[in-house]
Structure formats: structure tokens, C-alpha cells
Amino acid sequence: MTQATGGGTFFEAMVEIKVAGGAWTDISGWGSSVARSGGDRQSGEAYTFDGDAAILGEGKRQPQDITVRTLYTESAPDPYAVVLAAFLAHTMMQVRWSPLGGHTGQKRYTTDPIYSIITACPPPAGEAGSGDPIMFEFVVHTSDVTQDTETT
DSSP states (O other): OOOOOOOOOGGGOEEEEEETTOOOEEOTTTEEEEEEEEOOEEEEEEOOSSSSSOEEEEEEEOOEEEEEEEEOOSSSSOHHHHHHHHHHTTOBEEEEEETTOSOTTSEEEEEOSSSEEEEEOOOOBOOTTOOSOOEEEEEEEESOEEEEEOOO
């Protein structure tokens, strides 16, 4: 089998947020990581008296959590202030990201436009002995993540 070529790295990813149907805000200059969990398909099983293996059934996909880690600043447009305000107001917020940078024709992943809520936005924390920049994380709980192609 021929080895793959053209693999990319996440170091030039584009990450954006959109609060309550507003405009997309590019937070790539603050963003450090995007992690996804959940989304597994539910399954069930039944056993009969005849046969040695289970009969399997498939169900719906579970919600997903998108965790975004970003740099904490206190200058506009500070992502922490935007996300915290949406979190405190119980406002829907979407996340979308393009792993290879968001150029025309590249894949883009977007959380659901209706069912995407912020479930965590704790204040930044750190330690005195570290020279690391201050970071914070927020979590968007979503019913689905869709894939499309960047058009701009």
C-alpha cells in the first residue's frame, strides 16, 4: 500500500465562535486547542435461546462536548469576556473550526446552530512558579457537529 502524503498539522487551524446567531468571531489568535468528546452511537443487545452471539441494535448518536482552550487577555475582543457573558446569560453559542486553516476548499466543522450551549466557563487559573501564559477553557455541549467545505 502506498503511504499517504499531504497530511496536515493543527498548528494553523482557524477557530471561530458565534453567539446567539450573531456574526462569526475569529479567535484563532487566542486559541490553543480544540478537543471533542462524545458523539458515540447508542447500541443495545439482546440474547436468544438459540445461538451463541448477541443480536445488536443501533440507536441515535449522543451529544458531543467541544472543549476550546484559549489565551486569557483583558483586551477587546477578549474571548473570555464574550464566552463568559454568553454562559451567564444562558445564550446559545456555536463553535466552528477548520483544522488546516480555513482556506477555500478545506474542511470545516460546525456545532449545531440551535442546540449548542456553554456548559463550562471557569475563570482562568495558574501557578506563580510557571512562566506559561494564562489560559482558560470553555465547553460547548452540542447535539451535532457537521462537516462542510470552507467557501471564503
